[in-house]
Amino acid sequence: MKIILIFILSISFFLGTLNAKDLKKVTLQLSWFDQFQFAGYYIAKEKGFYEELGLDVEIRPFNFGISAPDEVDNGNANFGIGRETLILDRAKGKKIVALYALFQATPLILIAKEDSKINKIEDFVNKKIMTTSDDSSEVSIKAMISSKKVKIEQLNFIKHTHNIDDLINNKTDIISAYISKSPYDLDKKGIFYKIFDPKDYGFDMYSDLLFTSEDMLENNFDVVMAFKKASLKGWTYAYSNIYETVDLIFQKYNSQNISKEALSYEGNELKKLSYYNTKVLGEIKSEKLQRIYDLYNVMGLIPNKIDTKKFVEYDNDNNKVFLTKEEKLYLKDNHHFKICVIPNIKPYSYFENNDFKGFISDYFKIIEEKTGIEFEVIKRDSFKDSLSAFKNKQCDIHTALTKTEDRLKFANFTKSHVNIPFILISKQDFPFIESLSTLKNKKIGIMSSYNISKKLKEKYPNIEFIDVKSLDEGIKKVTNKQLDGHIDLLYTSLYKLYENNNTKLKVSNKLDIDVDLAVAVRNDNEKLFEIINKAVNDIDEKKIDELLKSWVNVEYKKNTDYTLLWIILALAGIIFLALLYRQKILNKMNISLNKIVKEKTEELVKINSNLEQRIKEEVEENLRKDMLLQRQAKMASMGEMLENIAHQWRQPLSVISTGASGIRIKKEINDLDDKFLFDTLESIINSSTYLSQTIDDFRYFFKPDKEKRRFCIKDCFEKSLNILSSKFNNKNIKIIKNINKFDVLGHQSELIQVFINILNNAKDALEQSQYEKKLIFVDILKLENKILIKIKDNAGGIDLKPLDKIFEPYFTTKHKSQGTGIGLYMVDQIISKHMNGLIEVSNIKYTYEQAKYKGALFTITLYDE
Template sequence: MHKIKYSIVFILLLITSLNANQLKKVTLQLSWFNQFQFAGYYIAKEKGFFEDYGLDVTIKPFNFGINAVDEVDSKKADFAVARETLILDRVAGKKIVALYALFQESPLVLLSLKNSAINHIEDFANKRIMTTIDDASEVSIKAMLLSKNLDFKKLNFLEHSHDIMDLVNGNTDVISAYLSKTPFDLNNMNIAYNVFAPSDYGFNMYSDFLITSEDLINNDLKTAMAFKEAALKGWNYAFSNIKEASQLIYNKYNEQKLSIKALEYEGDVLKSMAFSNVNKLGEIRLEKIQRIYDLYNVMGLIDNQIDIKKLVLKPGSEIFLSKEENKYIDKNKSIDMCIVPNIKPYSFLQNNEFSGFFADYMKIIEEKTTLNFNLVETKNFKQSLDYFKSGRCNILASAQNISQRRSFANFTKPIIDISLVLVTKDNRNFIDDISVLKDKKIGIHKYYSFNKTLKQKYPDNNFVDVNNIDESIKKIESDELYGHIDLILTSWDKIQENEFNKLKISAKLNLSVPLSIAVRKNDLLMYKILNKAVESISEEEKDKILQKWLTIEYKKEFDYDLLWKVLIGFIFILAFFLYKQILLRKMNNTLKEKVDEKTKELQKINLELEERVKKEVNENLKKDTLLTKQSKFAAMGEMIQNIAHQWRQPLSVISTGASGLKVKKEIDGKIDEKLLDETLEKIIDTTNHLSTTIDDFMHFFKPNKKKQVFKIKDAIDKTLNIFNYNINNKKIEVIKNIEDVSLDSFQGEFIQIIINIVNNSKDAFKEDNTSDMYIFIDVKNKKNEIIIEIKDSAGGIDEEIIDKIFEPYFTTKHQYQGTGIGLYMCKQIIDKHMHGSIEVKNKEYIYKNKSYKGASFLIKLRK
């Protein structure tokens, strides 16, 4: 009996050993002592998530003297947790890559006691501040201090003892600490304290990056992706089960002897920071990384320019699936798919084949997942939705995520956000707001999700349910309806089909329809697979697909029409010319004496005709060129900010070309708006914040902070407080001539504008290498407006590109130094938020009896 037991034990040990040998051994270096800050990794190890992804993970504990980034860079660890200074590590030449950023805000703060009378940043002067070397170099802390014009020479920095009692006992006046840990200890001692958090001053930084080496990414991407997926699974579990995770740490990872309550407190705080302004755990936005990099650069911390895109792991051409998800695909290769068959060019049937934007998009997903989508044909959206609900199709390729559908469907991340527009007869006026059409009947599709949204937003409007846009168009032509509301490209396509000189787009609504892939509620694995595929497709790939269909529709609009016009004109001229030739021959037979005279007349007529032909052809070519240029502008989203202004003009009749231009601008503009919406998160508190992050621009079309009155001089001074004036051992001299004037607006956004313009001048000085470096800032208070001029002596902007600098993603800098969105964002903020204008030109002027030339930015703001 004992022999049997020993044999069983031996076999189990052998199986366990064989299984362990199949796992990939990797190491993770922590950046601090064990606590809830690393709970996701403990959970992934203890729950077997790492093993599920084929990994055998050793978690290396922290000790003083260990630098987690150096451990990865020197190949002593495969993965590590890194702090917000990761960008500076990359600048220093360390070949590391961030897989995700766990915390969207840094938990690092400064603390003072209430009874110390240190209640504001300005009170730090001549006080003792206890920090670690890393804490002092964290840009968020440094920027927060500099934003209040503190002189670092007057700050007494002490070496950190990591003992909060040094603050309590008065051994230091201010101490750096983690918001998730130290406040708990002070609360237990009933000690009142002040928190100075960089995020409260507009400096939102990522923290706790999961990093690996470039070598691992290049040679074993599968392992890197497996670790990332397993770790995120662990973090999702930890944040969903904070008490269970705290108990695990308390029992097994607790050399600091933390209490259960302390661990749970830490978990609650860190959870809020991990999900701050994001829907997906670990999300890294390149725009925010660029914003942080720009702040480093302004503060003079960037010695070597780097390509920040290489700092973050991009989604690859393939997606990483778990073993369970791969097994699902092996068993379910063919997936029945319903579509919306009549929203051209987004989704439609052509010769019984699925065509349009969503067709191309789903083909990419097929390539990424190896799935095969089998089209189930339907007549309309209602039938597609009914088929989907009844199980006749597994997925619905384009549907809006609304509450009524969540009981039977899961929805992937939105694929595209489509604007809604109003179609009317071409003799109707353009309008800004459809609420003024209360006495007009407007058709809306009765089965589309935005039907209910429109009725809720405009309860006083007279909306009429219709089966499709064709029904509305017939009623518009017979004056039964004033107009019809539908998707922008669908509307434009119908306008073209109906000779589009009778109809036009008269308004762009402040509403859009985000469309996703709907998956049946009981098919959770399919939902996870498709959501991963959607997240892996970049904005550039989506734009490329959309541009393809824009180009097809655009060519269809004018190519044939132009061809027929030229052909008919040519035939007419040829017939006229032949008629003249015959007539002249007859006259020659009867009037020989006038041959010479008539021949000369004929030559003259021929010359005139030739000139007319050339003129006509040139005019057509100009139209062709203009239309092509308009298409390009629409694709780039350039000039979208002018549409609202143009729609306010009392226009009654508009030509075909102008109507097309407006539509094309609106098409790409909304996509750009979304890119910005995904990257801009909140607006800086305008009275206390020095600068804004890219996230603060997320709502710049609908700002969620209140305006307030601030002095322009104070805002400019705050901006210049953190500006690094030194370039190549020379100093930039800023000459200010600012009248005492206040502005009722958003101070944080105003500061962002000044930072972008001044920083551009600084970069221009680097390239120009001039000996005299001046920046002039003049503010004048006029009767109805405030005029701000910012100019430099850096030689000006190349005249060939000066008209392009406000375009999105246009940059003259090296690819490692700029994204090309700074000045574009400035123009968006001024036009949309501040109701002003900005323009640039090269200007020559005299200063100190010497002639200079530079770029002059002129900002005009309405009072």
């Protein structure tokens, strides 16, 4: 008995192994500890996206000392996640290949406390910067620092402890961190801080690249592409369902014990980076990648030159489903299959002039594209005949069947591709019903071929269900009162009713009964089923919804009953004749009155005509004035901008010119050494980068905003300040900022114009100030649904009563040679009309660093929609 038992268990295990899905085991090495940064991979695993494409994925946790590039290159892991520094690993000989870049701009930033007096990159010199070796190696950080002519040798790097309290407790002046995490931690602790983000300086580098090895690509290309596709699907789901994803991470992938609130914050911030300047998730542009490589190369960090095009696997055939070698060989010899279809359930599946049409027809065209299979449609007159043909192996696939125990004997089923509700059709005088249980002793028609027919008869024994052969027969019997109602598919029934202009019938209820239709494949062809199943799983729900909606837009066509129209016209004719007769009598009695009325009417018409002309002229004059004011304001700003451009470009252009001349002279005298060449080229590159950044800043000012958009108000102010920075520095004017980072809805270029006008006025006033220190304070805060912007100076205030007069057109407190009087008028117009806000001005007294000052305060209130 013991031997028999062991034999039975062995057979059971063997059969279970045969029936189990053959999944390819692969490993993914994470680059950091569990958090939302890897949410897409968690989702792809938990939602079965990997399994659907034949993968069994092990997600390996991170530990200090583990290098994802080393693990993948050595073959210890199949996939890894890495930063832009992967280019360096490739240049050092690691055979790794990038598959996509999740973040289009690096989440890595540098943070300093607000009270640290570190306001710009130049203030980094001789400051302690806590960072990892990887962080400090990123070209985005290096380029940001170098762009401001600060040399790396001037910085004091210390080892990262990964403890934000070290910044708070002044153990470091600056710390490297992810924008998706540390700002949240500092906000929770009530610490004010400043962010130095590489993308704000023009260095939007890729990060969190999914990569694999050349060996995996060569020998398991299908597996690599399947993993990439499932991972991107996981990320798409994670970003579309952040709260659900947070719950999953909190419960199952939370080795760091991160709160749900922090995970949600991280998810929303990372989503912004993933779609930064792109709509394509994971996009890698060859020119941007080449730019990253060139930056590393210029900085002397590339030991061996590489072809960046070979560093990325660009997959251009996204429509195809990923098949194994065996499946591809199978389709090479077997690419033509017969399909049976349901012939008469419009709009889902039907024939028109012998052409197969409907939602399911379009659905199978997608399967054809994804697999390369050619389908031959086998036409049958009824669903019963279609099912019989499939059962008798006259076709290989049935496009739409409900999965039942009986059908599992001869078919394998994919997941459902469409769910169809049932409705009850009845006469117009039949009452609406809440449930079939209320229809006692009623005759209800239903097609006997429907799978639910037997179940309904068992569930509702008090209803007399009558078998009909077709929907047409059911409708006809309801119309002739042979049946009280008929149960059938929702949109199929609606098409029949409205195409035949049947106004005698209605839908009495949408029942809580539905049917799931799936693709069925003969169970004697496992390979074909696996291929079709992959294609079905590869079609996303959004695409299915789009297909279905394109077929269920019913046109309501009804016959027009002209009887009522003729009655109305007849009555109108009688009334018209009566009025005509009455008018004839009135005309005879009121000839003189009509003459007077006519004269007065002509007089009024003339007056109205003149009035309309005067109004039109006034409106046009006002429009001309407004346009003139706007043009003058823009021209004045353009003059100011051109002056700023010239001022800011002189120094870098001089550096470029001097450097180029120096190289030429040294070359001519054969005294050109490598150190001088590379130092000079680095100086030229830095100056060129500075010029490019300057152009971007000015571009924001002149770029028109046709529609309101959400933008970061802190970035907006920094762009405004960059435009004026050189003049402020020359005048020794200090800007003291307290700006939180949040988004606002409006026109960014116009708000830049507002900031520039107010700051320019403050600068001009400070030039005449009696105070030794020249200060401008900027505070931007968000309070519930409104945003407060306060800009004050210590220039002594505005000598004017009332102060609001300063916003009137052509009024200026400056000399006529200096002011146009339209700058603050346009500021008021922009804030009130374009930004849904209010601007106010006042004179204030205040104390700063034990000194007492007097100045002007501009308060802008924006109501965030």
